[in-house]
Amino acid sequence: MKRFLTIFLAATLFFQAILPASALFSDVPRNHDFFSDVHYLEKLGIATGGKFRPDDTISQAEFSEWLLKNSGFWNDRYEPKTKRRFKDVPLAKNIYAPYIYYLVDLGIIEEPGPGRQTEFDPGRYITRINALKWLFALEGVHVPLVFEESEYQATDLRSRSPNARFIHKAIEIGILDPGETKPYHKLTRAEAARFLRRLEEYVPSIRINVLPSIQSNVVNEPEFDIFTSTWDKIFSNYLNRDELNKDELIYSAIQGLVKELDDDNSDFSRPTQESILKTLEGQVEGIGAVMQYLDEQVVVVTPLVGSPAALAGIRPNDVVIKVDDYDVSKGTFEEAILRIRGTKGTSVRLTVLREGEELVFTIVRDKILVSSVQFRRTEDNYGILELRDFGVNADTDFINAIRDFEANPVHGLVIDLRNNPGGFLDKAVNIAGHFLANGEPVVTIKYHNRNEDLRAAGRHELRGLPVAILINKGSASASEILAGALQDYGIAKVVGEQSYGKGTVQEVSEFQDGSVLKLTVAEWFTPNGNKIEGIGITPDVKISRTDREIVEGIDPQLDRALRELRGQ
Structure with a gap:
């Protein structure tokens, strides 16, 4: 799931009229193969000056700046969350340092430290394959581990190469052309411009012109003039204007914008509020x-x-x-x-x-402190695996829980998803890969402009194991993805109550000031095309559990799931 900002707001707004495009680079004439790509960066103010040097290689440091600015992050004074520093990237002396360390904070560049690299080598070139990895990670582009080899169109990298999936995805969404892809070649400045422009066409973002160097289509809207005029009048004429807090007014305006979407799953949290990302990290x-x-x-x-x-x-x-x-x-x-x-x-x-x-x-x-997985065995060797959330460690915890199945197999497995509110979508897909064959769709994501199947990739070593899944009205989101997929393929019998019915996908974007935007960007459907939003997963065996039974530790739902596995 994409976890980077799509709207950037400075602490104080400086609304500017759109300026005419600056003079074209003298070394990129209109008939140049990369003219539209370079002009794209020029319009955004990312690249300026008399010469662009299209055939020169781009350094890791400069690409990090272009990459983040293309996504809306323009903060030369960013204070990194990580306290560790690369020896060759001093924060106060390297103009690219804020961008390099922001990618470190996002987990895209590995943090320096003991046992890891201590130098970044900012002037070193970046390869085409590494540029694609950074790009996909930042923009939240899902790159499946498995793809149809018959659809692979690169001629200079084997389809079984670990990097083939990134090349395949880049061709699929139009960043690379089929044929020779040169994954390990140095990326040129012109090619970097093309990567950014083509990905922007695939994952469009919204930008608001809050600084002279940031351009936006939003400010062309006539209604936006009303907003800016109102802002100016408030701070020019309002009786108590000296008591106004500009930051709070901006945050209130954003909250009003999100509220007008009339979507209960989308919201904006101010910096003083606890980040939803931290909830998922426990x-x-x-x-x-x-x-x-x-x-x-x-x-x-x-x-x-x-x-x-x-x-x-x-x-x-x-x-x-x-x-x-x-x-x-x-x-x-x-x-x-x-x-x-x-x-x-x-x-x-x-x-x-x-x-x-x-x-x-x-x-x-x-x-x-949420532990995603708890596992135990019954006396007759049936496994009961409580999956409490789909946080950052859920798939790893799942693997650890089933690690001894090969040496000490269970007769069947109950996966308890009751009161599991969901979490990261990819964790549900990864866990499904222990049951589904490689390439089988786990969920279909329907965006406003395209559909995307997320497919299983893994050992599918639990395929054939009798499985029952427990759900209740507190099972939501990623829980419903896993339960719905295993139910559709006939792998698991679902026992319990109708689930919550959370079938939309939220993009979580954490801004540099600590504020968070959670925005509904897609809806998901089970492999058989069943809608979940507002409906939920319907159990194969419906059975409830009362409050009294919960207090007394009586669990008729679990008992019934075990009876189903035992064939009783």
Whole structure:
């Protein structure tokens, strides 16, 4: 999933009229093969000057700057989150350092440190294949591990090469032309311009002209003139203009923009709020519940297994109406979440509405260290694998849990996805690869302009193992992807309750100031084309579990799943 910014806003807006395109580079005339590519960078202000030097190689450092500016990141004063530094990239003395270290913070360039490289060699050339890897990683382009060899169109790299999938993807989306691709050749400046322009056509982004060097189509809209005029009038004529906080006004404008989408799954979080990315990384202190703003209500999607919220008795679909004495209907979703979150050891009182009844819970906050997978065996050697989320380590934890299956096989496996709120899409696809044959579609992603199948890639070593999957109304998103795929292929019998029905894909973009935009960009369907959004996965065997049974540790759903595996 793409995790980089698509809109860049400076702390203070300087709205500029669109200026005419600057003079063309003298060494890239209009009949030049790369004229449109170079002109693209020139229009954005990424490349300026009298000569472009199209045939010169581009360095790693300069490509990092072009790459990020093409995606909207223009911050020469970026303060890296990582405290480690390359010996040859001093932050204060290298003009490319902010861009290099931002790619380090994003995980695209490996962080320097013990046992790893300590020098970056910023002046070194970048190869075509490495440029493609950086590009795909930054823009969130999914590159499947497996593809149809009959569709492979590169003539100078074997289809079984580890890098073939990147070349195949680049040809598929039009960055490279079929035939000779020269993956290990040095990338020229003209070729870099083409890579960026062609990818922009495949993954379009939105840019707002907040600095003189950033150009945008948005400011051409007549309504945008109204916005800028209103802004100017407020700061020129408003009675209490000296008391205004420009940053807060900007964030409010962005929140209004996102709210107008009328999409409960899209939202914007200010820098003071906890990043959704940290939730997926298990770095949050609080009560341990996933919540959503639905029909202007704060609704519990699910409490995390073993969390303070779950232990206190919070359940999926509980509607939060008060946080301590604060009436959540009087404020925003973000305000409610901020009040619910807090440091370890402090308590919060939640009043929830459950099936028409008001219930009050006092919950002591704790550090939420989510372990994605818990595994145990029954006395008769059936495996029970609780998959609690699809966080950054979910697929690795899954592999560790099943590591001894070859030496000590189980008779069958129950995968417990109850109250699993989802997480990273690729983790669900990776786990499905342990059951599905290479190349089999796991999920179809439908964007506004294209469809994309995410296919299984892995050992499929669990194919043929009897499997049952447990779901309930707290199973959402990536949980439904995995359950839906294994159900469609007849690999697993699904037991429990109708799942949540979260069938849209959100792009999470974290900005350099710590604010986060979560935007719905696609909808997914099961391999058989079944829609999930608002519907959910329908169990093969429907069976519920009452609150009393949960409190007393009675689990009729698990019991039924085991009976299905045992053939009883």
